[in-house]
Amino acid sequence: MSSPRIVICGAGFGGLTAARTLGEWFSRSRRAGNLLLIDKENYHLFQPLLYQVATAGLSGPDIAVPIRSILRRFPQIIVRMDDIRGFDLQKEEVLLEGGAVPYDYLVLALGAITGYFGHATWSEHASGLKALSDAHQIRNQLLLAFEEAESTEDLRKREELLTVVVVGGGPTGVELAGAIAELARRVLRRDFRRIDPTKARILLIEAGSRLLTQFPERLGRIAEQKLRGLGVDVRLFSPVQDLRERSVVLAAETIRTATILWAAGVSPHPLAASLPVPRDRSGRLLVLPDLSLPGHRNVFAIGDMVSVPGVPAIAPAAMQMGRHVAGVIIRDLGPGTARPENRDPFHYRDKGMMATIGRAAAVAWIGRAAFNGPVAWFAWLAIHLAFLIGFRNKVSVLFEWTWAYLTYRPGARILLRSEGTGRPKRRSPSASSRIEDRPGTSGSSR
Amino acid sequence: MSSPRIVICGAGFGGLTAARTLGEWFSRSRRAGNLLLIDKENYHLFQPLLYQVATAGLSGPDIAVPIRSILRRFPQIIVRMDDIRGFDLQKEEVLLEGGAVPYDYLVLALGAITGYFGHATWSEHASGLKALSDAHQIRNQLLLAFEEAESTEDLRKREELLTVVVVGGGPTGVELAGAIAELARRVLRRDFRRIDPTKARILLIEAGSRLLTQFPERLGRIAEQKLRGLGVDVRLFSPVQDLRERSVVLAAETIRTATILWAAGVSPHPLAASLPVPRDRSGRLLVLPDLSLPGHRNVFAIGDMVSVPGVPAIAPAAMQMGRHVAGVIIRDLGPGTARPENRDPFHYRDKGMMATIGRAAAVAWIGRAAFNGPVAWFAWLAIHLAFLIGFRNKVSVLFEWTWAYLTYRPGARILLRSEGTGRPKRRSPSASSRIEDRPGTSGSSR
Numbered sequence: 001m002s003s004p005r006i007v008i009c010g011a012g013f014g015g016l017t018a019a020r021t022l023g024e025w026f027s028r029s030r031r032a033g034n035l036l037l038i039d040k041e042n043y044h045l046f047q048p049l050l051y052q053v054a055t056a057g058l059s060g061p062d063i064a065v066p067i068r069s070i071l072r073r074f075p076q077i078i079v080r081m082d083d084i085r086g087f088d089l090q091k092e093e094v095l096l097e098g099g100a101v102p103y104d105y106l107v108l109a110l111g112a113i114t115g116y117f118g119h120a121t122w123s124e125h126a127s128g129l130k131a132l133s134d135a136h137q138i139r140n141q142l143l144l145a146f147e148e149a150e151s152t153e154d155l156r157k158r159e160e161l162l163t164v165v166v167v168g169g170g171p172t173g174v175e176l177a178g179a180i181a182e183l184a185r186r187v188l189r190r191d192f193r194r195i196d197p198t199k200a201r202i203l204l205i206e207a208g209s210r211l212l213t214q215f216p217e218r219l220g221r222i223a224e225q226k227l228r229g230l231g232v233d234v235r236l237f238s239p240v241q242d243l244r245e246r247s248v249v250l251a252a253e254t255i256r257t258a259t260i261l262w263a264a265g266v267s268p269h270p271l272a273a274s275l276p277v278p279r280d281r282s283g284r285l286l287v288l289p290d291l292s293l294p295g296h297r298n299v300f301a302i303g304d305m306v307s308v309p310g311v312p313a314i315a316p317a318a319m320q321m322g323r324h325v326a327g328v329i330i331r332d333l334g335p336g337t338a339r340p341e342n343r344d345p346f347h348y349r350d351k352g353m354m355a356t357i358g359r360a361a362a363v364a365w366i367g368r369a370a371f372n373g374p375v376a377w378f379a380w381l382a383i384h385l386a387f388l389i390g391f392r393n394k395v396s397v398l399f400e401w402t403w404a405y406l407t408y409r410p411g412a413r414i415l416l417r418s419e420g421t422g423r424p425k426r427r428s429p430s431a432s433s434r435i436e437d438r439p440g441t442s443g444s445s446r
Numbered sequence: 447m448s449s450p451r452i453v454i455c456g457a458g459f460g461g462l463t464a465a466r467t468l469g470e471w472f473s474r475s476r477r478a479g480n481l482l483l484i485d486k487e488n489y490h491l492f493q494p495l496l497y498q499v500a501t502a503g504l505s506g507p508d509i510a511v512p513i514r515s516i517l518r519r520f521p522q523i524i525v526r527m528d529d530i531r532g533f534d535l536q537k538e539e540v541l542l543e544g545g546a547v548p549y550d551y552l553v554l555a556l557g558a559i560t561g562y563f564g565h566a567t568w569s570e571h572a573s574g575l576k577a578l579s580d581a582h583q584i585r586n587q588l589l590l591a592f593e594e595a596e597s598t599e600d601l602r603k604r605e606e607l608l609t610v611v612v613v614g615g616g617p618t619g620v621e622l623a624g625a626i627a628e629l630a631r632r633v634l635r636r637d638f639r640r641i642d643p644t645k646a647r648i649l650l651i652e653a654g655s656r657l658l659t660q661f662p663e664r665l666g667r668i669a670e671q672k673l674r675g676l677g678v679d680v681r682l683f684s685p686v687q688d689l690r691e692r693s694v695v696l697a698a699e700t701i702r703t704a705t706i707l708w709a710a711g712v713s714p715h716p717l718a719a720s721l722p723v724p725r726d727r728s729g730r731l732l733v734l735p736d737l738s739l740p741g742h743r744n745v746f747a748i749g750d751m752v753s754v755p756g757v758p759a760i761a762p763a764a765m766q767m768g769r770h771v772a773g774v775i776i777r778d779l780g781p782g783t784a785r786p787e788n789r790d791p792f793h794y795r796d797k798g799m800m801a802t803i804g805r806a807a808a809v810a811w812i813g814r815a816a817f818n819g820p821v822a823w824f825a826w827l828a829i830h831l832a833f834l835i836g837f838r839n840k841v842s843v844l845f846e847w848t849w850a851y852l853t854y855r856p857g858a859r860i861l862l863r864s865e866g867t868g869r870p871k872r873r874s875p876s877a878s879s880r881i882e883d884r885p886g887t888s889g890s891s892r
Contacts, residue, residue, distance in 0.1 A: 042593060042861040061505040061858040068637035069855060078639050081593045081861075098597050132862060147488060147527040151544050191514035193524050392849050392857050399845065403838050409515060411838050412507040415488040415527070416578060 003032040004333055007094050007103040009084055010269075011039040011067045012047070013315040014303030015109030017322030023074030025330050033333075035077045036101060038094070042066055042081050045132055046388050048315060049397070051172060053135035055179035056143065056187070056413040057404055060132050062397050065390045084110070086274050089296055105298050105329050108275075108285075109322065112304035112313070115267030115282070125243040126262035129172060136416060138261060142180065143415040145258045146188060149195045156256075162200040163257040165248045167240055168264030169206030170214070171355040174223050176263055177204040178358035181230040186359075186408045202232045203255065205248065207239035207264075212355060212363065214312060215370075219363040222372045226357040240264070266313070268305045280307040289345030291325050300325040311348045315387070320348060354380050359405070449478040450779055453540050453549040455530055456715075457485040457513045458493070459761040460749030461555030463768030469520030471776050479779075481523045482547060484540070488512055488527050491578055492834050494761060495843070497618060499581035501625035502589065502633070502859040503850055506578050508843050511836045530556070532720050535742055551744050551775050554721075554731075555768065558750035558759070561713030561728070571689040572708035575618060582862065584707060588626065589861040591704045592634060595641045602702075608646040609703040611694045613686055614710030615652030616660070617801040620669050622709055623650040624804035627676040632805075632854045648678045649701065651694065653685035653710075658801060658809065660758060661816075665809040668818045672803040686710070712759070714751045726753040735791030737771050746771040757794045761833070766794060800826050805851070 006022060008015045019037045026033055043064040052058040071077045083097040087108075093100040114128025127138050142164065149161035166177045181202050188197040204211075204227060210220040211227075211234070224234050235250070242249040247256050268284045277293045278286045284307035285293065291306070293299045302325055303318035311317045324346045332339045352366030354376060362376040371379065381401065385394050404410040452468060454461045465483045472479055489510040498504040517523045529543040533554075539546040560574025573584050588610065595607035612623045627648050634643040650657075650673060656666040657673075657680070670680050681696070688695040693702050714730045723739050724732045730753035731739070737752070739745045748771055749764035757763045770792045778785045798812030800822060808822040817825065827847065831840050850856040 042589060042859070059505045059507040060862065061860050064860045066637070066859045068634075069859065072636050075639075080597055082597060132860075136862075143488060151526055151528060153545075188514075190518050191512070191525075193521075392853075392855070395845065395849075396842070396857065399841065403841075407838075409838070411842065413488070413512045413515065414507050414510045414578075416506065416582075 003034070004104045005102060006033065006035045006105040006107070006329065007101060008035065008037045008107040008109060009094065010109035010111055010303070011037055011041075011044050012109060012111045012303060012318065014111075014318035014322040015039070015107065016044050016067070016070065017319040018107050018109065018302070018326045019071060019077055020074075021323050021326035022329065023071060023077045025326070026076040027074060031333070033076055036080060037067065037071070037077060038080050038082055038084060038096065039067060040081065040083050042068070044070060044389060046393075047130070048384060049388070050129055050132070050135050051175045051179055053132065053412070054129055054138040054142075054176065055183050056139055057179065057410040058397060058400055059412045060136065062393055062400065063388070064132060065393060070389060084271060086271065089276065089293075089299060092298075103298075105332075106300070107322075107325055108299070108301040108305060109303050109318070110269035110271060110305055112266040112268050113270070114262060115265040116262065117265055119243070122243040122262070125245060126167065126260040128262045129176065130266065139412070140415050141259055142183070143413060146192065146195070146197060147415070148258075150192050158195065160246060160256045161258045162195065162197075163203070163255065164200065164259045164261070165203045165205060165255055165257045166261045166263055167205045167248070168262065169204060169208065169211040169234075169236070170263060171212065171353070173204055173206070173263035174211055174227065174355050174357060176261055177202055177232045178227055178230060178356065178361075181227070181232050182358045185231060187410060187413070198231075204232050204234045205238050205240060205250070206234070206236050209236055211236075214353060215355075215363060215365045219365060219370050219372060223355065223357050223363050226361045230358050266304065272305050282307070290328055290343040291321055291346050292328075292343075300328070308346065308348070312353065314353055316351050317348055321346060354383070356380050449480070450550045451548060452479065452481045452551040452553070452775065453547060454481065454483045454553040454555060455540065456555035456557055456749070457483055457487075457490050458555060458557045458749060458764065460557075460764035460768040461485070461553065462490050462513070462516065463765040464553050464555065464748070464772045465517060465523055466520075467769050467772035468775065469517060469523045471772070472522040473520060477779070479522055482526060483513065483517065483523060484526045484528055484530060484542065485513060486527065486529050487578075488514070490516060490835060492839075493576070494830060495834070496575055496578070496581050497621045497625055499578065499858070500575055500584040500588075500622065501629050502585055503625065503856040504843060504846055505858045506582065508839055508846065509834070510578060511839060516835060530717060532717065535722065535739075535745060538744075549744075551778075552746070553771055554745070554747040554751060555749050555764070556715035556717060556751055558712040558714050559716070560708060561711040562708065563711055565689070568689040568708070571691060572613065572706040574708045575622065576712065585858070586861050587705050588629070589859060592638065592641070592643060593861070594704075596638050604641065606692060606702045607704045608641065608643075609649070609701065610646065610705045610707070611649045611651060611701055611703045612707045612709055613651045613694070614708065615650060615654065615657040615680075615682075616709060617658065617799070619650055619652070619709035620657055620673065620801050620803060622707055623648055623673055623678045624676055624802065624807075627673070627678050628804045631677060633856060633859070644677075650678050650680045651684050651686060651696070652680070652682050655682055657682075660799060661801075661809060661811045665811060665816050665818060669801065669803050669809050672807045676804050712750065718751050728753070736774055736789040737767055737792050738774075738789075746774070754792065754794070758799065760799055762797050763794055767792060800829070802826050
C-alpha cells in the first residue's frame with residue numbers, strides 16, 4: 001500500500017490521539033498517505049469539564065477547540081465535518097451524508113451518548129450531559145428556574161422550581177450536584193430579592209449503596225459527606241421508578257421538580273448497533289485484543305464505544321487506545337511489504353481517576369492510593385489544565401477558575417434563551433446545511 | 447410620594463445607567479422606594495463588541511454580564527426577567543407576561559431591533575446583528591459556509607459558499623466586513639485543504655456615495671481604502687433591490703451568496719408603535735426636551751427608541767439620557783413636597799464616535815478632530831475596555847484580543863450547530879418557561 005487511506009470517525013480523545021499519532025508518523029517518515037478525520041462538529045470537546053459549562057463556570061469556547069486548528073500542522077490529515085450514516089465493511093466504505101468514502105484502515109471512535117436504560121420517554125424529562133448543546137441547555141434550565149421562582153406567586157410552583165434532581169451517583173452526577181449546590185448557595189446567594197437561592201433543594205439520587213462505585217469505598221463516603229456538607233440531599237438505595245413531566249418517581253416518594261438531570265448512564269453511539277460485531281449487554285462493541293473488529297483486521301474501535309475488560313470509560317483510556325491503534329497501523333505500513341502477522345494486544349496503564357466535589361474538595365484514586373481534600377483538588381486542577389488542548393484554553397480556564405475562586409462570581413451565568421428561537425427555524429445551521437441537497441424543498445415551505 | 451415605584455424597561459446602556467444612578471441615590475439618600483428593572487434576558491449586552499462574537503473573536507459571556515450581578519449592591523432594585531406585552535399609560539401599568547405592574551415613574555429603554563425598511567421577507571434571507579443569538583447565528587453561518595465549501599464537489603455551490611455579502615456601510619457593516627475579511631484571510635488561511643479561504647469574496651454593499659456617513663468624509667474614504675486593502679469588495683451607489691434565497695439583487699447584477707448579513711438599518715422596539723405618542727418616519731418616539739412623553743410627565747423614553755435632533759443612536763448617548771432621566775426623577779422626588787415645574791432639557795455632550803477596520807486600523811471622530819491608524823485603534827481598544835462592565839470581562843476580553851493579535855488564532859471558532867436542534871424543541875427554555883401557565887397544553891403534544 002503505497003498511499004494508504006486511513007479514515008478516523010470521531011474527534012474525541014481517542015480519535016484525535018490516533019490522528020495526531022499517525023500525523024506525526026507521516027510527517028517524520030515522509031510517507032505518502034492520507035488520513036481523513038470525520039466529526040459531526042468542528043471542535044474537539046474536553047468533556048471532563050463539560051459540567052462546568054452546564055453550571056455557568058466556563059463558557060463553551062473555553063473547553064472546545066477547532067479540530068482544524070489542532071491538526072493544521074499535519075498536511076496529510078484532512079478534517080471533514082459531516083454526519084456519518086453508516087459503514088459498509090464489505091466494500092470498505094464510510095457512508096457520509098455527503099457521499100461514500102473508501103478506506104484502507106478505519107478507526108471507529110464515536111464515543112457514547114446519554115443512555116436511559118431503554119426508557120425512551122425519560123429523555124423528554126431529564127437532560128443528559130454529553131454534548132456542548134446539553135451543557136448550554138442545562139445552564140439555561142438552571143438559571144431560568146431561579147428566574148421563574150423569583151417572579152412566580154405560586155408557592156408550590158416556586159418550590160418545584162427551586163428543586164433540582166440529579167440522577168446517578170457516578171463522577172458526573174457527583175460533580176454536577178456539587179457545582180449546582182455551590183451555584184445556588186454561594187454564587188446566586190445575593191442576586192435575588194424574593195427567593196433565597198441558598199434554600200434550593202438539590203438531590204442526588206443513586207440506586208446503589210454508595211457514590212462513586214468505581215472508586216474505593218472510603219472515597220465514595222468522603223464524597224457523600226462533602227456533598228452533604230454543601231447541602232446536597234444524597235439519596236442512596238433509591239432506584240428511579242419513573243420519570244414524568246416535572247417529577248421523579250422513587251419507590252418511597254415522588255419528587256416534584258422543574259429540573260431533572262440525568263447522569264446515570266451512557267450508551268455507545270447508535271451506529272455501534274449497525275456493525276456486524278458482537279456487543280456486550282450495554283451495546284458496546286467486543287473487540288479483539290488488538291482493538292480490531294473480529295473478522296475485520298483493518299477496522300478498529302476505541303474509546304467509549306468498546307468494552308475491554310478492566311478498562312474504564314474515561315478519557316485516558318480512550319487516548320491510550322488511540323495511540324495503540326495508531327501504532328498497529330504504523331507497524332502494518334512500516335518498511336517491508338510483509339505486514340506483521342501477530343499484533344500487540346492493547347494494555348491499559350491505569351493512571352487513576354478523580355472527581356471534584358465543589359470548592360477545594362476532590363477525591364482521587366491514583367496507583368492504588370486514595371487522596372482527598374485540597375491535595376486531590378489541586379491535583380485535579382493541574383491534571384485537567386495539563387490535558388486541556390491549546391494554550392489559549394489553558395490560560396482562559398485558569399483565569400476563570402481563579403476569578404471564580406476569589407470572587408464567587410463565575411463568568412458564564414448567561415441565559416441564552418433566545419438561542420435558536422429568536423430567528424425562524426430554517427436559519428439554524430444544521431437545517432440550512434442540508435437544504436441545497438433537496439432543491440424540491442426550498443420553496444414556500446420556508 | 448413616600449415610597450415611589452419606578453419601573454425601567456430594558457437593561458441596555460440607557461436603562462442600566464438610569465437604574466444605577468437611581469440605585470446610588472436611593473442608597474445615599476436612604477429614601478424608601480423600589481425600582482423594578484425588567485429585561486427579557488438575564489444579562490446586559492455590550493453591543494459595540496457584538497460583531498466580534500459574530501466573527502469568532504469573543505465568546506458570548508465575554509460581553510454579557512448578568513444584570514442581577516451588576517446591581518446586587520442596590521437593595522432597592524428588583525430585577526425581573528420577563529417579556530413585556532404592553533403599557534397602559536392611563537392605569538399606569540406595565541403589562542408583563544406574568545401580570546401587570548403599577549408604576550409611579552416609567553422609563554422606556556427597550557432599544558432597537560434590526561429593521562428591513564418594511565421588506566418583511568428580507569429578514570428570512572439576511573441576518574441582522576442586534577442580539578447575542580444573532581451573533582451566534584452569524585458565527586455558525588460563517589463557519590459552516592467554509593466547512594460546506596470544503597466538502598462540496600459542486601464548484602458553483604462552493605463559490606456561493608465562499609461569498610459573504612454585508613449590506614450597509616455604517617459602523618456595524620464596516621466592522622463586520624473587516625472582521626470577516628480577517629477571519630478568512632488570516633485566521634482560517636491554513637485550516638483547509640481543498641479550499642483557499644483567502645480567496646473568499648467579501649462584499650460590502652452601500653446605497654450611498656460613501657461609507658460611515660456619520661463621520662467626516664475623509665474618514666469614510668480611509669475606511670474604504672482599509673477595507674479594500676483587506677480584500678473587501680466595497681460597492682458604493684448600490685442600493686439593494688431585493689433579497690432572495692441565497693442571492694442579493696442589485697440594479698446592475700445579482701450576487702449569489704450563502705451568507706447575507708444585514709447592517710443597513712434598525713427599527714425601534716416594536717412596542718414603540720403601541721404608545722399614544724408621535725413618532726418620526728423610522729418609528730422612533732418624539733419626546734419632550736426632558737425626554738418625557740408628551741402628555742405623560744412621569745413616563746420617559748431614552749436610547750435607540752427615541753429621536754432627539756442631533757443625538758446619534760450610540761451607547762454614550764443612551765447612557766447620557768439614562769443619567770438625565772434619573773436626575774429628573776430624583777429632583778421630582780427630592781426634599782419638599784412641591785415638584786419642580788420646570789425640568790432641565792436633555793443636552794447631548796458629543797464624546798465622538800469610532801469604528802475599527804480589522805487589525806490595528808480604526809477611524810475616530812472626537813471633538814471635531816479626525817484620527818485614524820494605530821492611534822485611533824488603540825483609543826478604540828482602550829475606550830471599549832473601559833466601558834465594558836465587569837473586571838472579569840475586561841481581563842477576559844483583553845486576553846482574547848492580545849492572544850488573537852499575536853497568534854491570528856482567535857478562540858471562539860466553535861460551530862454550535864447542535865444548539866437548539868439536538869434536543870426536542872420543547873426543552874428550549876423559552877418554550878418551557880411558559881409551559882406552567884397553560885396546563886392544557888402540557889400533554890401529548892409534547
